[in-house]
Structures are given as structure tokens and as C-alpha cells.
Amino acid sequence: MNDDLKAAVIEQCRKMEIPLVRVANTERWENPPFLPWMPEDFYPQSIFPGARSVIVIGLPIHLPVIETAPSIYYHELYRTVNTLLDQYTYRLASFLNDRGHPSVFVPRDGYGSIEVLLKNPVAFFSHRHAAFLAGLGTFGVNNTILTPEYGPRVRFASVITTAEIPADPLFPEDLCTRCMLCVHSCPVGALDELDYPDGLTDSAACAANSARLGRRHTSPCGICIRVCPVGEDRRHYARSAAAEDPRHLRAREHVQKYGGL
Structure with missing residues (x-):
């Protein structure tokens, strides 16, 4: 195991101001922690033969911005974070390649558009599962990864490498607190508390709603992660999931009036 290399990767992330970074070894995909599990074709070692480790980074979605969702404000933040994730993981892969460890970045989404998801609602790699296997958090009822720092208000991306980095x-x-706020708040009923934990998000309903919002330039929806009470970010911003401050509601109503359709 290469502890020095892991320390160097973490230092690179620190320099890029990446707050969340963890590592999973690829063997974890072969020993499912729960069922149902993904087919072998979606394992990192199937996508990049010779892979030994997956480095997962996470960038937060700022809570006051997503409180306005769906809105042009959240839409623009989502795009910004996605761009940064692709840039940072590309740079991390290059950092490892320069040190003799064949590595590739995995784009934050891995699908062409929401319209594509309507026909085939699966990306070629799951950063959520990678984040879970790297120890960044646990799955919630809304089928997202909850982190102690930001709850589900995090976007993830990954680097697959042949380097054997300590996991x-x-x-x-x-x-997950099982408060079911995400279930009850979903505007299209894509979540079902009766199916938890074996059920999955109704991806078709979620994608159709995102496509509708996309035509208004206010996608993605974001409501299920907006209402989640988990995360130290709520303490940081003094935001309560139980009782919304009227000032925050006023801000949401203002933002939603402009910039979209």
C-alpha cells in the first residue's frame, strides 16, 4: 500500500480546495454491502481494466442557493459545480499519471442529456455508490448519499487508478433520519417510503420532471435534497428543516420569478 501517494493525493485536493475526498479499493464492488447490487459491467475494473482504487471527491451545493430550487440560481450553481468536478478529477488523474500510475477521470454524470435519461435512465458509472464505498456517507430514502458535512447537498466525481492506495x-x-420529508416533498411522487430500503427512485418520473424544468432553464429539481435535515451545513447557515424562516421563503419567491421561464 502506498501511504505516501495517498498523502500526496490528499494534499493535491487541499490545494484545489476540495473539501471531501476518500478512497475505495475496487474489491469492494465485488463484495456488495447490500442488495440489489449493480451488474459487473458497472464496476470500475470493468470500465478501466487493471484498476485497483477509486478516488472520490465531493463538492458542496450551498444550502441557501438550493433553498431556492427549482430556480435559475440552483441551475447555475449545479453547472458550476459539475464543471469544477470534471476539471478537478481530470487534474487528479493527470497528477497520478505523471507519477507512473495509469489513471482516468470519470465525468460527473456519464450521460448525454435528460432527454437521453428518459429513454435509458442509467449512467455508465455510479459516483453515488463509489462515494458510499469510499466511506463518504450513507444512502438516504431519496437514494442520494448523505454526508455528515452537507447531508445530500454534495456532487461527486471519481478517478479510477491502477495505484493501490489505502482505502x-x-x-x-x-x-438517514427516516423523516420522510424527501418523500412527501417530491413534486412527482418519485419516492416511496414503503419500498425503502429495497426500492429505488422512480428514475423515469424524476427525469421527466427534470426535462420539463430544463425547458424552463430551472433544472434540476433539487427539492428532495433541499428539505433533508441532515448535514452540518444547516448549523453553519442557521437553517432549520423543521421551521423555515419567512425571510428565506421571500428570497426563494424572488429568485424563482426571474431568470427562468
Whole structure:
């Protein structure tokens, strides 16, 4: 195991101001922590033969911005974070390649557009599962990864590498409170508390709603992660999921009136 290389990767992330970074070894995909699990074709070692480790980074979605969702404000933040994720993982892969470890970045989405998802609602790699296996958090009822720092208000991307980097432990506790706010707040009923934990998000309904919002330039929806009470970011911004400050509601109403259709 290469502890020095891991320290160097973490230092690179620090220089790029990446707040979340963890590592999973590829063997974890072969020993599913829960069922149902993904087909082997979606394993990192199937996508990049010779892979030994997956480095997962996370960037936060600022809570006051997503509180306005769906809106042009969240839409623009989402695009900005996506661009940064692609740039940072490309740079990390290049950093490893320069040190003799064949590596590739995986784009943050891995699908062409929302219209594509309507016909085939699966990306070629799951950063959510990679984040789970790297110990960044646990799955919530809304089928997103909840982190202690930001709840589900995080976007992830990954680097697949042949380097054998020491893996981080899985997150030791379940962060989901089962409050069901995400279920009850979903505007298209894409979540079902009766199916949890074996059920999945109704991807078709979610994608159709995103396509509708996309035509208004206010996608993605973001409501299920907006209402989640988990995350230290709520303490940082003094935001309560239980009782919304009227000033925040006023801000949301203002932002939603402009910039979109």
C-alpha cells in the first residue's frame, strides 16, 4: 500500500480546495454491502481494466442557493459545480499519471442529456455508490448519499487508478433520519417510503420532471435534497428543516420569478 501517494493525493485536493475526498479499493464492488447490487459491467475494473482504487471527491451545493430550487440560481450553481468536478478529477488523474500510475477521470454524470435519461435512465458509472464505498456517507430514502458535512447537498466525481492506495473505512453509521420529508416533498411522487430500503427512485418520473424544468432553464429539481435535515451545513447557515424562516421563503419567491421561464 502506498501511504505516501495517498498523502500526496490528499494534499493535491487541499490545494484545489476540495473539501471531501476518500478512497475505495475496487474489491469492494465485488463484495456488495447490500442488495440489489449493480451488474459487473458497472464496476470500475470493468470500465478501466487493471484498476485497483477509486478516488472520490465531493463538492458542496450551498444550502441557501438550493433553498431556492427549482430556480435559475440552483441551475447555475449545479453547472458550476459539475464543471469544477470534471476539471478537478481530470487534474487528479493527470497528477497520478505523471507519477507512473495509469489513471482516468470519470465525468460527473456519464450521460448525454435528460432527454437521453428518459429513454435509458442509467449512467455508465455510479459516483453515488463509489462515494458510499469510499466511506463518504450513507444512502438516504431519496437514494442520494448523505454526508455528515452537507447531508445530500454534495456532487461527486471519481478517478479510477491502477495505484493501490489505502482505502478508507465505510461510514460507520446510517445518517438517514427516516423523516420522510424527501418523500412527501417530491413534486412527482418519485419516492416511496414503503419500498425503502429495497426500492429505488422512480428514475423515469424524476427525469421527466427534470426535462420539463430544463425547458424552463430551472433544472434540476433539487427539492428532495433541499428539505433533508441532515448535514452540518444547516448549523453553519442557521437553517432549520423543521421551521423555515419567512425571510428565506421571500428570497426563494424572488429568485424563482426571474431568470427562468
